[in-house]
Structure formats: C-alpha cells, structure tokens
Amino acid sequence: xxxxxxxxxxxxxxxxxxxxxxxxxxxxxxxxxxxxxxxxxxxxxxxxxxxxxxxxxxxxxxxxxxxxxxxxxxxxxxxxxxxxxxxxxxxxxxxxxxxxxxxxxxxxxxxxxxxxxxxxxxxxxxxxxxxxxxxxxxxxxxxxxxxxxxxxxxxxxxxxxxxxxxxxxxxxxxxxxxxxxxxxxxxxxxxxxxxxxxxxxxxxxxxxxxxxxxxxxxxxxxxxxxxxxxxxxxxxxxxxxxxxxxxxxxxxxxxxxxxxxxxxxxxxxxxxxxx
Amino acid sequence: xxxxxxxxxxxxxxxxxxxxxxxxxxxxxxxxxxxxxxxxxxxxxxxxxxxxxxxxxxxxxxxxxxxxxxxxxxxxxxxxxxxxxxxxxxxxxxxxxxxxxxxxxxxxxxxxxxxxxxxxxxxxxxxxxxxxxxxxxxxxxxxxxxxxxxxxxxxxxxxxxxxxxxxx
Numbered sequence: 171x172x173x174x175x176x177x178x179x180x181x182x183x184x185x186x187x188x189x190x191x192x193x194x195x196x197x198x199x200x201x202x203x204x205x206x207x208x209x210x211x212x213x214x215x216x217x218x219x220x221x222x223x224x225x226x227x228x229x230x231x232x233x234x235x236x237x238x239x240x241x242x243x244x245x246x247x248x249x250x251x252x253x254x255x256x257x258x259x260x261x262x263x264x265x266x267x268x269x270x271x272x273x274x275x276x277x278x279x280x281x282x283x284x285x286x287x288x289x290x291x292x293x294x295x296x297x298x299x300x301x302x303x304x305x306x307x308x309x310x311x312x313x314x315x316x317x318x319x320x321x322x323x324x325x326x327x328x329x330x331x332x333x334x335x336x337x338x339x340x341x342x343x344x345x346x347x348x349x350x351x352x353x354x355x356x357x358x359x360x361x362x363x364x365x366x367x368x369x370x371x372x373x374x375x376x377x378x379x380x381x382x383x384x385x386x387x388x389x390x391x392x393x394x395x396x397x398x399x400x401x402x403x404x405x406x407x408x409x410x411x412x413x414x415x416x417x418x419x420x421x422x423x424x425x426x427x428x429x430x431x432x433x434x435x436x437x438x439x440x441x442x443x444x445x
Numbered sequence: 446x447x448x449x450x451x452x453x454x455x456x457x458x459x460x461x462x463x464x465x466x467x468x469x470x471x472x473x474x475x476x477x478x479x480x481x482x483x484x485x486x487x488x489x490x491x492x493x494x495x496x497x498x499x500x501x502x503x504x505x506x507x508x509x510x511x512x513x514x515x516x517x518x519x520x521x522x523x524x525x526x527x528x529x530x531x532x533x534x535x536x537x538x539x540x541x542x543x544x545x546x547x548x549x550x551x552x553x554x555x556x557x558x559x560x561x562x563x564x565x566x567x568x569x570x571x572x573x574x575x576x577x578x579x580x581x582x583x584x585x586x587x588x589x590x591x592x593x594x595x596x597x598x599x600x601x602x603x604x605x606x607x608x609x610x611x612x613x
Contacts, residue, residue: 183492187526190500194522197504197515198575205513208578 272430273388276300278308278423283330285418288355290330292316296425297324307386307426312415313393314338315423317386326425332358332417340393341381342372342409348381351393351411358418361394366407372396378411385431450487453607457482458502465510473585475572475593479506479517480524480564481601484532485547485608488540492529499525513576520571524564535560548609554602561601562594569593 199206282293296302298321308315308328316336320327329336332353340351340363347370354360363378376396382389397410428434457478464476483499490498503518510517532540532547535556539545549557573586573593581589 183496183526186493186496187522190496190522191519194500194503194515194519198513198519199515201514202516202578204578204580205575208580211579 272428274301274427274429276302276425276427278302278326278425280420280423281325283420285330285332285358288334290332290417291319292328292330292420292423294318294326294328294423294425295324297322297326299323301427302326302425303427305386305431306428308423309387309391309426310415310420310423313391313413314380314387315415315417315420318425330417331361338387339381339383340411341379341389342366342370342396343376344379344390346370346372346376348383351378354410359394359413359416361411361413363396363409363411364402364406366399366409368401368405368407370407372399372407372409374398385428385434387426450608454482457604457607458505461506462509465506465512473589473592474596475569475589476600477565477568477572477593477597478601478604479503479521480568480597481561481604482608483521483524483528484560484564485605486528487544487546488532489544492526495525495528496522516572516575519575520568523571524568527567528564531560531563535563546609547605549602549606550609557605558598558602561598561605565594565597565601566590569597 195209199209276296278294278296280292281295284290292308292315294302294308302318302321304318304321306318306326308317314331316328316330316333318326318328331338334353334355337350337352339348341348342363347366349363349365351361351363354362366372374395374397378393378396380387380389380391380393392414394411394413394415397412399407399409402408461478461482464478468476479499479502482502483495486495486498499521500518503516503521504514506512506517507514529541536547536552540547545551547557547560569590573581573589577586
C-alpha cells in the first residue's frame with residue numbers, strides 16, 4: 171500500500187509540475203508577443219515534422235501499390251515500343267523511297283561486310299525486289315560508303331569505298347577543284363584526293379565534298395577534311411583526307427539511285443559515236 | 446527561529462526585485478537568487494509545496510520587476526521539481542529524513558556550490574532561451590549563460606549563508 175501511495179504521489183507531483191509549467195507558459199505567451207511567435211514557430215515546426223514523418227510512413231506502406239502501378243506502366247510502354255518497332259520494320263521492308271532531283275533514297279542495313287582486305291565489300295538487305303539496281307551509290311550523312319556491284323532479289327553486293335579499285339569524284343571545297351578520291355589503303359577513315367593541280371592553293375582543314383560529276387552520287391555530300399599534300403611526279407598534288415565516316419562502324423546506310431543515269435549515259439554514248 | 450528565516454527569505458526576495466529592476470549594466474549577465482531560495486526551502490516542505498511556492502514566487506518577481514509575466518515562474522518551477530532528487534543526489538537522504546535544512550557549515554561550500562550550480566544552470570537555460578525567444582544567436586546565449594551562472598553562483602552562496610543560519 172505505501173508503495174502504491176508513493177507511485178500515486180509521484181504521478182500527482184508530476185501532474186502539478188506539468189500544470190504549473192503550462193500555466194506559466196500560457197501567462198508568458200499572453201504577455202510576450204516575441205515568445206508567442208517563437209512558441210508558434212516551434213509548434214509549427216513540430217507539427218510539420220510530425221506530419222512529414224506520418225507522410226513518409228504512409229508513402230512507405232503505399233510503395234507496393236506504386237510498384238504495381240509502375241510495373242503496369244512499364245509493361246504498357248514496352249508494348250508501345252514493340253508496336254513502334256514492328257511498324258518501323260514493316261515500313262522498312264516496304265522500302266520507303268524519297269525522290270529528290272532524280273535521286274531516290276532507300277534505307278538499308280548492312281548484313282555483312284569485310285574491312286580487313288584491300289578489296290572490301292558490303293552486303294545490304296535490299297535487292298531488286300526493293301528497286302535496287304547495279305551502280306547505285308551507297309551513302310550516309312557522313313559520306314560515301316560504296317557502289318552496288320551486283321543485285322539479287324533480296325540482297326545487294328557492293329564494293330566498299332575501302333577498296334583499292336574504288337574511286338569517286340570529289341571536290342576540294344564547295345567551289346574548288348575536282349579530283350578522284352581513293353582509299354589510302356591503310357585506315358578505315360583515310361583517303362587521298364588525287365590529281366590536284368600544283369597551282370591550286372589549299373589549306374589543311376578544307377572540306378572535301380562529292381562533286382556531283384559522276385551520275386552515281388549527288389553533289390555536295392561532305393566527305394572529310396583535307397590534310398597535308400605532297401607533289402607527285404612533279405605535276406600534281408596528292409592531298410590526304412580524313413573522312414568523316416569511319417567505315418568500320420557502319421550499320422545503316424542509304425542507297426542512292428539516279429533515275430536519270432540511263433539518259434546521261436545515252437547522251438554520252440551518242441556524242442562518242444559522233445566523234 | 447523560523448521567523449528569522451522568513452524575514453531573511455523576504456529580504457532576499459526584495460533583493461531579487463531590486464536586482465531585476467536596477468541591475469541592467471550589461472545584457473550578458475542576469476543575476477538571480479531564486480534557485481537558491483527554492484533549494485534552501487525548509488526540507489519539511491515537500492515537492493508539491495515547493496512547486497507552488499516556486500510558481501508564486503516566480504509570478505511575484507515577474508509582476509513587480511520589469512520582466513515578462515510568467516518568465517521566472519516558467520524557469521523556477523522545474524528547479525522546484527528537481528529540488529528533492531537533487532538534494533538526495535548530492536547530500537544523501539539525510540536532509541529529508543531528519544528534516545535538516547541545507548547549511549554551508551554542515552555540508553561544506555563545495556557540495557552546496559555543486560547543488561547551486563546545477564539548479565542555477567537549469568533555471569538559467571530555461572530563462573535565457575525563453576527570454577531570447579529564438580532571436581538571439583547561440584554564442585550570445587552561451588556567453589550569457591556562463592557569465593550569469595558564475596555571477597549568480599557567487600551571489601547565491603551568500604544567500605545560502607544567510608538562509609542556513611544554525612539557529613533556525
């Protein structure tokens with residue numbers, strides 16, 4: 171019994187202490203504006219922390235639901251990507267062709283290529299069924315890749331630019347001199363611009379473009395930048411060119427077909443016969 | 446000689462009022478005798494009685510001094526709440542069992558000082574925090590606490606000497 175009395179007494183003393191402290195605090199708050207603001211700030215901070223903790227706990231327990239929702243969203247997005255990819259493949263197989271100045275452009279994918287010999291080649295996934303013809307050019311936004319050499323129904327065989335037999339007509343600068351551009355036989359992005367007259371001034375860093383003089387490639391496709399030159403046989407310059415397109419990293423290309431090629435060839439043939 | 450004690454207690458309350466009203470030499474020092482007055486209450490007065498005395502005393506000082514009403518009461522009530530455990534911790538159970546009041550002669554200045562410093566620190570921490578209301582930088586409050594603690598401790602030792610007259 172005395173022990174119980176002692177506990178009750180302690181509780182009572184504590185209650186009196188709390189009551190007197192609260193009374194003091196209330197009196198203080200009624201008389202001090204600064205104290206009122208301070209206590210209000212503490213109170214708001216405490217409430218914010220309490221609510222924040224409650225909210226965190228609530229968020230934690232709702233994570234499973236959020237995970238489920240995210241999984242559903244993820245599934246929906248994956249479905250959308252799959253649909254998009256399927257539609258892309260369908261349009262790709264139908265050979266989307268864009269015609270510009272007599273040139274038609276057909277996207278293609280390299281299915282096989284060689285890069286380690288002096289006579290490198292490419293095999294593309296587009297053939298005669300897609301309207302691909304022999305002697306069509308192959309380009310990318312970064313330059314010239316090769317020329318179609320043979321065509322089957324579904325595939326094309328092309329000579330890569332990395333082929334010592336390949337030569338394309340190139341121009342030094344947009345309005346500069348034209349010469350044949352050939353692979354340097356060493357690097358996958360190295361070439362040599364030949365037959366540049368000695369009197370032609372150039373500077374390392376000049377851009378080299380397709381000339382448009384051949385009926386295979388459109389004009390003004392940027393190919394690379396000029397490096398140093400050297401005099402050959404005392405008659406012409408040979409300029410090293412660093413190509414924009416690294417031929418070892420190729421995967422997707424565009425086949426360029428000149429619909430007026432026959433017309434050009436016919437008129438050439440006619441003139442030769444007249445001579 | 447309870448009458449003597451009561452008069453001394455009353456004089457010390459008046460002294461505290463004078464300190465509150467006229468001691469404004471520096472904002473870094475706040476002089477108080479109130480924790481010593483509560484600590485040296487006769488041991489026959491229990492915690493409940495001490496709580497009410499502290500509350501009343503605090504309000505009286507607040508009312509007559511140029512302070513905020515409730516500020517001294519807020520800081521002094523906790524001193525009364527810890528008075529018994531503090532005395533038992535430093536002086537043992539003897540003072541309450543034999544209803545012996547605290548005296549410097551019996552318990553020595555060192556133990557009296559220790560009890561005073563703890564009581565003063567508790568009072569001053571609450572007082573300075575509530576008085577500053579979050580507007581004072583920490584360093585100011587810290588300097589004020591240390592300076593006030595030292596000054597009030599010296600003053601409180603004198604008060605305890607006066608209150609703990611053996612003839613009481």
